Amino acid sequence: MKRLLSSAGALAGLIGLLVVLNGGAPTWAEDGVTDKEVIIGAGMDLTGAVANWGVNIKAGMEAVFDRVNDAGGVHGRKIKLIAYDHVYQPPKAVTNAKRLVERDKVFVMMGHLGTPTTKAIKEYLEEKQVPNIFPATLASMWTTSGKWHVGDLASYADQTWLIIDYLVNERKIKKIASFYQDDEYGLDGHLAGKARLKQYELAYVAEVDYKRADIDFSSQAAKLKESGAEAVIVQAVYREPPRLAEQCHAIGYYPQFIGPGPIVVNKTIELGGKHVEGLIGVEVYPLPTDPGPFLDLYRADMKKYFPGLPPDTTNLYGYQKAALFVEALQRTGRNLTRDSLLKSIESIKDWDPGWGLKYSYGGDNRRGMSRVGRLVMVKNGKWTKMSQWIELKEGGRR
Amino acid sequence: MIDLSVHQLALNFGGVRAVDGVTFSLHEGEIHGLIGPNGAGKTTTFNCVTGFYRPTGGTIRFREREITHLRPDQIARLGIARTFQNVQLFRSMSALDNILVAKHSQMRTGILAEALALRLVRRQERMARGEAEELMEFLGLMGIQRQTAGNLPLGSQKRLELGRALALEPKLLLLDEPASGLNTSETQVLAQLLLKIRDRFKLTVLLVEHDMGLMMNISDTITVLNFGRKIAEGTPRDVQNDPEVVKAYLGENSGAERR
Amino acid sequence: MVEILTSQVVSGLATGCVYALIALGFVLIFKATDVVNFAQGEFVMASGFISYTLLIRFELPYWLVFLATIALSGIMGVALERVVVRPIMTAPIFSIVIATIGASIVMRSSAGILYGYDVLPLPTIFSKDPIHWGVLNFTLMDAGVIGSSLVIMVVLYLFFKLTKTGTAMRATAQSQTAARLMGVSVGRIFSLTWAISAGIGGVAGVLIAPIIYLDPNLGFIGVKAFAGAILGGFGSIPGAIVGGMLLGILENLSGYFFNAGIKQVSTYILLILVLVVRPGGLFGAAPIRRV
Numbered sequence: 030m031k032r033l034l035s036s037a038g039a040l041a042g043l044i045g046l047l048v049v050l051n052g053g054a055p056t057w058a059e060d061g062v063t064d065k066e067v068i069i070g071a072g073m074d075l076t077g078a079v080a081n082w083g084v085n086i087k088a089g090m091e092a093v094f095d096r097v098n099d100a101g102g103v104h105g106r107k108i109k110l111i112a113y114d115h116v117y118q119p120p121k122a123v124t125n126a127k128r129l130v131e132r133d134k135v136f137v138m139m140g141h142l143g144t145p146t147t148k149a150i151k152e153y154l155e156e157k158q159v160p161n162i163f164p165a166t167l168a169s170m171w172t173t174s175g176k177w178h179v180g181d182l183a184s185y186a187d188q189t190w191l192i193i194d195y196l197v198n199e200r201k202i203k204k205i206a207s208f209y210q211d212d213e214y215g216l217d218g219h220l221a222g223k224a225r226l227k228q229y230e231l232a233y234v235a236e237v238d239y240k241r242a243d244i245d246f247s248s249q250a251a252k253l254k255e256s257g258a259e260a261v262i263v264q265a266v267y268r269e270p271p272r273l274a275e276q277c278h279a280i281g282y283y284p285q286f287i288g289p290g291p292i293v294v295n296k297t298i299e300l301g302g303k304h305v306e307g308l309i310g311v312e313v314y315p316l317p318t319d320p321g322p323f324l325d326l327y328r329a330d331m332k333k334y335f336p337g338l339p340p341d342t343t344n345l346y347g348y349q350k351a352a353l354f355v356e357a358l359q360r361t362g363r364n365l366t367r368d369s370l371l372k373s374i375e376s377i378k379d380w381d382p383g384w385g386l387k388y389s390y391g392g393d394n395r396r397g398m399s400r401v402g403r404l405v406m407v408k409n410g411k412w413t414k415m416s417q418w419i420e421l422k423e424g425g426r427r
Numbered sequence: 428m429i430d431l432s433v434h435q436l437a438l439n440f441g442g443v444r445a446v447d448g449v450t451f452s453l454h455e456g457e458i459h460g461l462i463g464p465n466g467a468g469k470t471t472t473f474n475c476v477t478g479f480y481r482p483t484g485g486t487i488r489f490r491e492r493e494i495t496h497l498r499p500d501q502i503a504r505l506g507i508a509r510t511f512q513n514v515q516l517f518r519s520m521s522a523l524d525n526i527l528v529a530k531h532s533q534m535r536t537g538i539l540a541e542a543l544a545l546r547l548v549r550r551q552e553r554m555a556r557g558e559a560e561e562l563m564e565f566l567g568l569m570g571i572q573r574q575t576a577g578n579l580p581l582g583s584q585k586r587l588e589l590g591r592a593l594a595l596e597p598k599l600l601l602l603d604e605p606a607s608g609l610n611t612s613e614t615q616v617l618a619q620l621l622l623k624i625r626d627r628f629k630l631t632v633l634l635v636e637h638d639m640g641l642m643m644n645i646s647d648t649i650t651v652l653n654f655g656r657k658i659a660e661g662t663p664r665d666v667q668n669d670p671e672v673v674k675a676y677l678g679e680n681s682g683a684e685r686r
Numbered sequence: 687m688v689e690i691l692t693s694q695v696v697s698g699l700a701t702g703c704v705y706a707l708i709a710l711g712f713v714l715i716f717k718a719t720d721v722v723n724f725a726q727g728e729f730v731m732a733s734g735f736i737s738y739t740l741l742i743r744f745e746l747p748y749w750l751v752f753l754a755t756i757a758l759s760g761i762m763g764v765a766l767e768r769v770v771v772r773p774i775m776t777a778p779i780f781s782i783v784i785a786t787i788g789a790s791i792v793m794r795s796s797a798g799i800l801y802g803y804d805v806l807p808l809p810t811i812f813s814k815d816p817i818h819w820g821v822l823n824f825t826l827m828d829a830g831v832i833g834s835s836l837v838i839m840v841v842l843y844l845f846f847k848l849t850k851t852g853t854a855m856r857a858t859a860q861s862q863t864a865a866r867l868m869g870v871s872v873g874r875i876f877s878l879t880w881a882i883s884a885g886i887g888g889v890a891g892v893l894i895a896p897i898i899y900l901d902p903n904l905g906f907i908g909v910k911a912f913a914g915a916i917l918g919g920f921g922s923i924p925g926a927i928v929g930g931m932l933l934g935i936l937e938n939l940s941g942y943f944f945n946a947g948i949k950q951v952s953t954y955i956l957l958i959l960v961l962v963v964r965p966g967g968l969f970g971a972a973p974i975r976r977v
């Protein structure tokens with residue numbers, strides 16, 4: 030009996046000790062939120078086919094968080110990002126998401142990379158009621174998927190409408206082909222383009238697909254050449270357009286290549302060299318070299334926290350996500366829950382971080398930034414502005 | 428002069444004492460027979476001498492040099508060559524190439540010299556080929572140089588294996604049942620060939636063979652093993668009349684001749 | 687139409703030649719040592735990075751880089767054999783194969799740590815501009831890759847056929863026991879085999895990296911080459927060459943006549959079909975089943 034009592038005493042003491050070690054903090058109702066910290070999670074491709082995007086988005090986000098944390102955090106809480114490598118493979122993304130939600134107990138998923146990979150964890154996040162904030166995919170599905178998913182910029186579908194309008198109206202090109210990644214990413218723009226062409230009473234003259242991580246496109250090049258397409262829309266990332274262009278040129282075929290945001294990366298130029306001269310891309314946010322106080326801050330932060338990574342559209346993409354997230358945390362205040370965070374994101378209206386473009390939410394607009402975009406082209410080995418910002422039409426929602 | 432001396436050689440396989448304290452020695456230029464019933468430890472002794480097995484006890488000396496723990500390729504380079512009970516040719520190489528592999532061990536050119544195809548290398552290679560052809564002619568193997576070794580009839584395979592051993596220019600030749608699978612007349616030809624080889628190449632031969640006629644005919648000395656132990660040694664006549672030997676062979680119900 | 691088809695075949699053949707070189711590496715090591723070296727693709731990847739470093743960081747001339755890469759890759763092969771494989775050579779083959787898989791993971795991660803996972807462009811001396819030659823339609827790059835591969839194969843053939851060391855290597859592959867008896871140091875031959883296989887992998891790396899870009903995952907090309915080796919009959923040298931080349935061409939044609947999905951699985955469909963008809967592969971002896 031005596032023994033039992035003393036072990037009970039020891040147990041009580043231990044619990045007391047744990048409470049003290051924990052800072053005696055009042056426990057927050059929400060996972061990942063403590064008095065001093067908010068833990069957020071992300072799945073990134075750090076070692077796979079789109080690692081250039083993954084590594085840079087993570088760095089861009091961390092540059093913002095590091096600066097904010099150095100200044101004491103948001104409402105006394107430091108932001109801690111846990112990112113795991115999913116290698117751009119959906120099954121790994123699911124495993125990582127479970128680890129983040131169930132073991133690391135993250136507050137929200139933030140900046141999760143890739144359309145197929147984020148789609149793979151969509152239902153899981155809904156079931157666990159973990160918000161999917163600003164995923165690093167601009168597929169149109171994130172603007173229409175309900176409460177738990179919040180996008181940030183104009184979708185691939187919107188961008189593809191801009192591409193088609195440009196090709197048909199300004200370039201007077203009617204023979205347009207689509208080269209697309211055979212997954213949710215590539216299909217988003219591919220199908221939107223098909224719908225837009227239909228409105229012009231046109232259709233793709235060739236539709237050729239490729240698989241993620243494919244490295245040889247000679248058969249695609251041959252088919253495109255046979256179709257006689259004058260323009261090829263590349264619903265791809267940064268590896269494929271240079272290689273495709275090279276292989277088209279190898280068979281004496283020189284169409285206009287044009288594609289959405291993910292191809293607008295310095296890496297595309299580094300890989301493609303002369304073969305990507307004249308390649309056109311769609312931008313939905315300014316170039317890293319553009320003027321503006323927000324971009325000055327961005328360049329300073331990158332230099333300070335990631336001196337090894339030069340400014341690039343990839344890390345700017347992560348950077349603007351993190352800045353938007355910090356703004357939402359600011360608006361939420363001390364009482365941070367998943368619901369209160371989502372509410373304060375809804376409250377963002379015409380917010381300009383200082384680069385001339387505004388984010389707006391509210392109603393069913395989960396898109397954030399007003400639907401704007403502009404065309405950029407590779408000229409003398411540099412991405413160069415071709416047009417002013419234009420309001421994008423709403424590319425067919427799927 | 429003593430060529431090979433095996434002293435208290437022992438090797439166990441788990442519980443089996445395959446060779447159990449065997450001592451014998453070979454005089455330069457002799458044909459020394461090693462006989463004994465199946466499983467007596469003859470092949471195991473060969474494998475110890477040629478470095479394929481590590482003896483658990485005893486020493487082996489070749490011309491005053493201890494070779495007990497050398498690797499097979501080192502022992503081969505010292506001048507000990509052998510053939511196998513079941514022929515071990517490079518089956519999908521040509522007959523000539525089989526001999527050439529052995530001839531090459533005589534060449535002392537490095538891989539770098541080869542890569543550069545130096546004149547010296549080419550001259551040596553030409554010489555090796557010439558000698559290999561000559562050897563094949565001596566063994567009556569002309570006309571089959573280009574044939575694939577594995578496709579030759581057994582008799583030719585055995586002779587080719589013998590030729591390959593000779594190509595090493597050994598001082599000591601170990602032959603494990605060279606007559607097995609041969610008919611009577613072939614065996615007689617072989618006996619003559621062995622004597623001719625000994626005289627022409629000036630070498631010592633250690634011969635394992637179940638064909639008693641052959642053994643008695645050409646051996647200078649015979650060592651008899653049974654259950655891993657030496658039970659007799661002497662001239663063919665001495666050994667033939669040794670009661671221990673007779674018992675050992677009669678104990679095997681198949682009698683003196685194999686099976 | 688004909689022009690497009692020929693260009694498909696030629697560029698497929700170029701990729702196929704690279705598969706063939708890697709497949710050769712698999713087969714040489716397997717024949718000599720019975721080990722399937724799953725780090726074979728990683729030699730390709732590592733030599734890509736070696737030549738990148740020598741070309742970009744040290745700015746050495748291309749021909750020197752080419753030779754140095756092959757040599758360094760060969761040394762890497764010997765190191766792998768000595769450090770990873772030889773100490774466990776008496777273990778069951780399965781354990782050795784697992785060890786090579788482990789080595790491949792280590793090599794891949796090391797490349798990732800040293801160079802990052804970003805794709806890098808590797809310069810080449812071969813131009814990628816088109817050349818027309820009758821109905822043939824190809825680039826200097828294709829021609830260079832095919833030509834270099836063929837030269838390597840012929841040199842290897844002569845080496846195995848005519849030189850002392852080559853003959854000793856063939857002998858060792860057939861019977862280690864007998865080779866030892868011929869004074870062949872089997873340990874040396876093993877090391878040499880790994881050096882040559884890795885060296886060929888090095889050639890493949892220098893040839894393929896400029897085509898498909900360089901990153902730590904480049905080694906996965908080894909999986910395709912492995913399929914090529916099996917297609918040809920694992921253990922057969924002509925099989926490895928023909929199997930690799932066939933795969934390259936097949937991939938291109940199936941991509942052209944069907945789509946990316948079919949292209950992706952075409953390798954394995956062909957593999958299964960061939961193995962059903964000829965269980966030993968195109969050039970392999972059919973396995974004898976003892977009853």
Ligand SMILES: Nc1ncnc2c1ncn2[C@@H]1O[C@H](COP(=O)(O)OP(=O)(O)OP(=O)(O)O)[C@@H](O)[C@H]1O
Pocket residue numbers: 440443444445463464465466467468469470471472512
């Ligand atoms: N590798 C081995 N592992 C286990 N036991 C072995 C091995 N080699 C030989 N033995 C055993 O050692 C003993 C001697 O075998 P060995 O082959 O030396 O006999 P042998 O005299 O050559 O017989 P034979 O006339 O049949 O060739 C036998 O009992 C045999 O089973």
Ligand SMILES: [Mg+2]
Pocket residue numbers: 469470471512
């Ligand atoms: Mg025996």
